[in-house]
Amino acid sequence: xxxxxxxxxxxxxxxxxxxxxxxxxxxxxxxxxxxxxxxxxxxxxxxxxxxxxxxxxxxxxxxxxxxxxxxxxxxxxxxxxxxxxxxxxxxxxxxxxxxxxxxxxxxxxxxxxxxxxxxxxxxxxxxxxxxxxxxxxxxxxxxxxxxxxxxxxxxxxxxxxxxxxxxxxxxxxxxxxxxxxxxxxxxxxxxxxxxxxxxxxxxxxxxxxxxxxxxxxxxxxxxxxxxxxxxxxxxxxxxxxxxxxxxxxxxxxxxxxxxxxxxxxxxxxxxxxxxxxxxxxxxxxxxxxxxxxxxxxxxxxxxxxxx
Numbered sequence: 527x528x529x530x531x532x533x534x535x536x537x538x539x540x541x542x543x544x545x546x547x548x549x550x551x552x553x554x555x556x557x558x559x560x561x562x563x564x565x566x567x568x569x570x571x572x573x574x575x576x577x578x579x580x581x582x583x584x585x586x587x588x589x590x591x592x593x594x595x596x597x598x599x600x601x602x603x604x605x606x607x608x609x610x611x612x613x614x615x616x617x618x619x620x621x622x623x624x625x626x627x628x629x630x631x632x633x634x635x636x637x638x639x640x641x642x643x644x645x646x647x648x649x650x651x652x653x654x655x656x657x658x659x660x661x662x663x664x665x666x667x668x669x670x671x672x673x674x675x676x677x678x679x680x681x682x683x684x685x686x687x688x689x690x691x692x693x694x695x696x697x698x699x700x701x702x703x704x705x706x707x708x709x710x711x712x713x714x715x716x717x718x719x720x721x722x723x724x725x726x727x728x729x730x731x732x733x734x735x736x737x738x739x740x741x742x743x744x745x746x747x748x749x750x751x752x753x754x755x756x757x758x759x760x761x762x763x764x765x766x767x768x769x770x771x772x773x774x775x776x777x778x779x780x781x782x783x784x785x786x787x788x789x790x791x792x793x794x795x796x797x798x799x800x801x802x803x804x805x806x807x808x809x810x811x812x813x814x815x816x817x818x819x820x821x822x823x824x825x826x827x828x829x830x831x832x833x
Contacts, residue, residue, distance in 0.1 A: 531545055554736060555736055555737045556737075558735070558736045558737040558740060558741075559735065559736075559737045559740035559741045559743075559744055560740060561744065562824075562827040562828045562830075563744065563824045563827055563828070564680060564744055564745075564746055564763075564820045564823055564824055564827070565679075565680060565681065565741065565744035565745070566680065566681050566682075566683065566729075566730065566733070566741065566744055566745040566746070567675055567680055567681075567682055567683070567745070567746045567747075567748065567816075567820075568682075568683040568684070568685055568725075568726050568729055568745060568746070568747045568748065568757075568758070568762075569672070569682065569683070569684055569685075569707070569748050569749075569813075570608075570684070570685060570686060570748065570749040570750060570751070570754050571684065571686045571688065571693065571696050572661070572686075572688075572696075572750075572772075573607075573749075573750035573751065573767075573770050573771050573772050574665075574748055574749055574750045574754075574767055574770070574813070575664060575665060575668050575672075575684075575700070575705060575813065576661065576662050576663055576664050576665060576668070576696060576699075576700060576705075577661040577662070577663070577696075578665055578770040578778055578781075579770060579771070579772065579774055579775050579776075579777060579778050579780075579781060580604070580607060580750070580771070580772040581661065581777055581778055582652070582655060582656060582659065582661040583607070583611065583614075583652065583687070583688070584600060584603050584604050584607070584772070584776070584777070585655065585777075586648060586651050586652045586655055587603035587604075587614070587615070587618065587648070588600060588603045589651060590615070590644050590647050590648045590651060591603070591618070591644065593647060594640070594643070594644050594647070595631060595632075596624070596627060596628055596631055597627075598618060598624055600776040600777070601776070602618060602621055602623065602624055603618065604772050604773075604776070605617070605618070605621060606618060606753075607687075607751050607753075607772040608687055608720055608721075608749065608750075608751030608752060608753035608754040608772070609687055609713075609719070609720060609753055610687045610713030610714065610719040610720065611645065611648060611649075611652070611687055611688065611689065611713065612641065612642075612645040612648075613719065614687065615641050615644050615645055615648065616638075616641045619636035619640065619641060620636075628640075649689065649691075652688075652692055653691060653692060653695070656692055656695045656696065657695060660699075661696065661699075662695070662696045662697075662698070662699025662700050662703075663699075663703070664700060664703045664704075664705055665770050665812060665813065666812070666814070667812065667813055667814035668705060668813050669703055669704035669705055670704075671813045671814060671816055671817065672704070672705055672707075672813075673704055674817065675816075675817075675820075676708075680820075681708045681709075681733055682707040682708050682709075683707055683708060683709045683710065683711065683726070683729030683730070683732075683733070684697065684707045684709070684710035684711070684729070685710075685711050685712075685720075685725035685726060685729065685747070685749075685754070685757060686710075686711075686712055686713060686725075687713045687719065687720065687754075688712055688713060689712055689713065689714045690712040690714055690715060692712070693710060693712045697710060708733060709729045709732040709733055710729070711725040711726075711728040711729050711732070712725075713725070715728060716728055720753040720754055720756070720757045721752075721753040721754075721756040721757050721759065722757070723742070723757060723758040723759070723761050723762070725757065726742070726745060726747055726757060726758045726761075726762060727742075730742070730745070739761075742758070742761040742762045742833075743761075743762070743827070743832050743833060744827070745758065745761075745762035745763065746762065746763045746764075746765060746816075746819070746820065746823060747762055747763070747764050747765065748764075748765045748766075748767060748813070748816065749764075749765075749766065749767065750766070750767050750768065750770065750771035750772055750773075750800075751771070751772055751773075751804075752799065752800065752803045752804045753804075755767075755800055755804035755805075755806040755809075756804050756805050756806070759805055760833060761833060762833050763807050763808075763823050763833045764804070764805065764806040764807050764808075764833075765806055765807065765808045765809070765810060765816065765819055766797075766800035766801070766804050766806040766808070766809040766810070767809075767810055767811065767812050767813065767815075768793060768796040768797035768800055768809060768810070768811060768812075769793055769796075769811040769812040770812060771796045771800070773795065773796035773799050773800075774789075774792045774793055774795075774796045775789075775792060793811075797809055797811075807823075807833065808822075
């Protein structure tokens with residue numbers, strides 16, 4: 527008589543590893559995403575693939591606060607950039623200089639109701655701006671890089687602090703320029719957005735991934751903000767891009783008025799901030815440098831290294 531596998535259990539019910547891994551369901555997980563190479567790249571929108579210097583949301587944050595009765599500066603509007611937009615508004619109200627002016631203006635501290643009211647105004651204002659402008663224009667080299675990655679079999683996802691409706695407008699405009707990701711996830715599609723990994727994970731889910739641990743090891747997240755370049759930690763590789771980042775300038779128009787040396791100084795400061803604050807594995811100028819990063823990550827993966 528063949529011995530029952532029940533007899534192979536330990537006193538506490540532990541299944542021997544050989545039996546456990548022989549199970550059909552377990553094999554489906556064990557055999558998926560076992561390659562030691564990059565298989566997935568998750569890209570941000572503004573400042574990473576399009577909308578140089580992240581003009582679109584910054585303009586609207588200033589406008590929304592002004593309509594609410596409080597002036598904020600462009601640096602204050604930009605400080606929490608990368609967060610989901612409702613959380614971004616909340617973070618602005620927590621900046622000491624803004625909070626002090628709010629107290630002086632309204633005689634009380636900012637409340638959740640203030641954030642909710644401003645976010646309710648932010649949504650239609652941002653949608654109108656995106657429909658009217660060219661904020662979906664791709665940054666230099668983006669189309670060529672992303673198409674090259676897709677030709678290698680690397681799958682592309684998008685994560686963003688924008689809502690789904692806003693992201694759809696940007697991606698529709700980018701599609702005609704050759705940027706067509708496999709999946710996308712907006713900030714309002716997860717409970718816990720950046721810097722947690724759940725938008726990255728949602729994209730992998732939409733790609734049909736079974737072995738999440740293996741897939742995340744093969745995933746690279748790219749972003750121009752501290753919270754975005756930290757997104758996915760500590761589960762995937764993370765890359766900061768600094769050249770067109772939110773941290774370089776208050777606007778594209780401001781850059782046009784800068785001297786070459788001033789712009790170079792601003793770009794260096796942007797890179798330093800990402801290096802010191804994001805926890806990214808790599809910090810590069812822009813997406814044109816990404817293929818070399820992926821080649822280096824492939825070497826690290828092949829050597830047995832994980833994020």
